[in-house]
Amino acid sequence: MSDPPAFAEKPLSLFSSDEAPATQLPNGRTPSYIADHRKRLRARFLSGGAQAMPDYELLELVLFRAIPRQDVKPLAHNLLETFGDFNGVLSAPFLRLTQVKGVGEAVVTELKIVEAAAHRLARARVMQRHVLSGWDALLDYCRTTMAHRVTEQFRVLFLDTKNTLIADEEQARGTVNHVPVYPREVAKRALELNASALILVHNHPSGDPTPSDADIDMTDKINAAAQALGIALHDHLIIGKSRELSFRSEGFL
16 A cells, blocks of 8 residues: 655645645646635735734745645644644744654745744844833743743843843753853853843743752852842743743742
8 A cells, every 4th residue: 555645745634624635737826726715814914913813824824935836724733733832833943843744944944934033023122122121021032032942041131230131142052951051151241241230041841930959059159150240130030831930029039
């Protein structure tokens, strides 16, 4: 018995669809049922925005450019079932994405362009801004860039004397539950940037932002190194999948 067609070539029937399986016309044109569906989705997006669309339809819009003449609805559903939600799909690692049938370099490229644009937009809302008065925008930025990562990342936000964000830098990457951080290097970088205050941020891929003993110990050491140089540590944020934890609010600082 021969193998069934690849997912990208024929939609799986387990998903409800208002479209027939994709076929290419002899003249190379996109079949009308696909072209009409894409036209309707684009019109609905332009008239109502993303709020008017479920995740799978928004994902379809992204996939249209990568897969021009096929029904992408089944692939959109499959990606969401694999990675949980729209943000999870965008931030999924390259290799994990390519393990999904129908996902190739073109699809990954489109997804990563959208992810990069989201990060750039969120970052623009906090850079060179007064951080403490724009705390919600800062949390949005941290969630966007870190909540769905599958390994730990440690970032330091450097502030000037007016608590304006002057630099946002990744200090280290780690495994699923550990990231190496060197307090002396954090303090050294703060001096190089002439920073007056710091905010530490790292994520917990497990989704639970509860700090570990190592998190608390590392924060204490960075705080001690910063205080010795007259630099304030405003907070340490741990980003989980659905919520975040503030060391300052929880009494750890």
